[in-house]
Amino acid sequence: MERELPDGLSADRLPAHVAIIMDGNGRWAKKRVLNRVKGHEKGAGAVRTVVESCTKFGIPYLTLYAFSTENWQRPKKEVDALMGLLTRFLRNERKQLQKNGVRLTAIGELHRLPEEVRRELDLAMAETKDNTRLTLCLALSYGSRSELVEMVQRISGEVKVGHIEAADVDEKMVSQFLFTRDFPDPDLVIRTSGEMRLSNFLLWQCAYSEIFFTETLWPDFGESEFASILKDFQERERRFGKVLQP
Numbered sequence: 183m184e185r186e187l188p189d190g191l192s193a194d195r196l197p198a199h200v201a202i203i204m205d206g207n208g209r210w211a212k213k214r215v216l217n218r219v220k221g222h223e224k225g226a227g228a229v230r231t232v233v234e235s236c237t238k239f240g241i242p243y244l245t246l247y248a249f250s251t252e253n254w255q256r257p258k259k260e261v262d263a264l265m266g267l268l269t270r271f272l273r274n275e276r277k278q279l280q281k282n283g284v285r286l287t288a289i290g291e292l293h294r295l296p297e298e299v300r301r302e303l304d305l306a307m308a309e310t311k312d313n314t315r316l317t318l319c320l321a322l323s324y325g326s327r328s329e330l331v332e333m334v335q336r337i338s339g340e341v342k343v344g345h346i347e348a349a350d351v352d353e354k355m356v357s358q359f360l361f362t363r364d365f366p367d368p369d370l371v372i373r374t375s376g377e378m379r380l381s382n383f384l385l386w387q388c389a390y391s392e393i394f395f396t397e398t399l400w401p402d403f404g405e406s407e408f409a410s411i412l413k414d415f416q417e418r419e420r421r422f423g424k425v426l427q428p
């Protein structure tokens with residue numbers, strides 16, 4: 183399928199992996215004197231838009247922070263509503279994802295998710311597993327620190343039984359023991375709603391990512407703003423800690 187790029191965006195130097203911290207659903211709803219859940223529902227629409235934009239622009243990896251390990255501490259009513267929303271999203275979007283060549287994957291403590299979310303997730307992942315246009319990764323019950331702790335436990339277990347020498351542990355091996363082992367590191371991280379922090383999201387993987395903060399609340403995030411962030415990204419000089427040759 184041909185890619186469709188907005189004016190001013192060049193096909194080379196597009197990020198291979200965009201990761202988004204979707205924040206501000208609650209504030210979006212509060213501003214309209216609505217229940218917070220309405221903000222999440224509207225936020226699901228913005229998810230649809232950004233997934234479509236990635237397929238149009240030819241960005242091969244998109245990771246969305248949809249539910250953090252800390253989010254379990256929200257009121258039960260809100261957690262239940264989010265899980266219900268996720269279930270419906272996965273059920274309703276499966277055909278469209280398949281049609282658009284999107285492979286769905288997920289990272290996080292997936293065993294903590296309610297059974298019906300896991301069931302829809304498994305169905306969507308199985309149906310879309312051979313697609314190659316875009317890999318959409320949902321971070322669900324995800325926390326970077328617990329991912330790192332698990333990595334240390336697993337590597338030290340391998341060292342203990344003699345499968346690995348401690349001296350052989352290097353950055354590549356660490357990456358291979360994370361949920362994200364099959365994905366490139368994010369080139370670009372976007373956080374909406376004006377908050378300027380990473381909130382336990384892909385801390386190892388974002389070591390050299392370009393980070394963009396926007397005041398826009400997630401439900402209002404759309405294709406034109408996404409395109410303008412991508413343009414800005416293309417103008418940034420990424421040095422990875424080195425000095426570029428004159």
Ligand code: FPP
Binds near residue numbers: 204209253
């Ligand atoms: C942060 O906003 C958002 C979340 C905790 C949930 C994100 C969920 C969605 C965007 C919708 C469903 C997702 C998919 C993949 C269909 P917040 O509630 O913390 O907002 P606030 O900071 O303004 O209160």
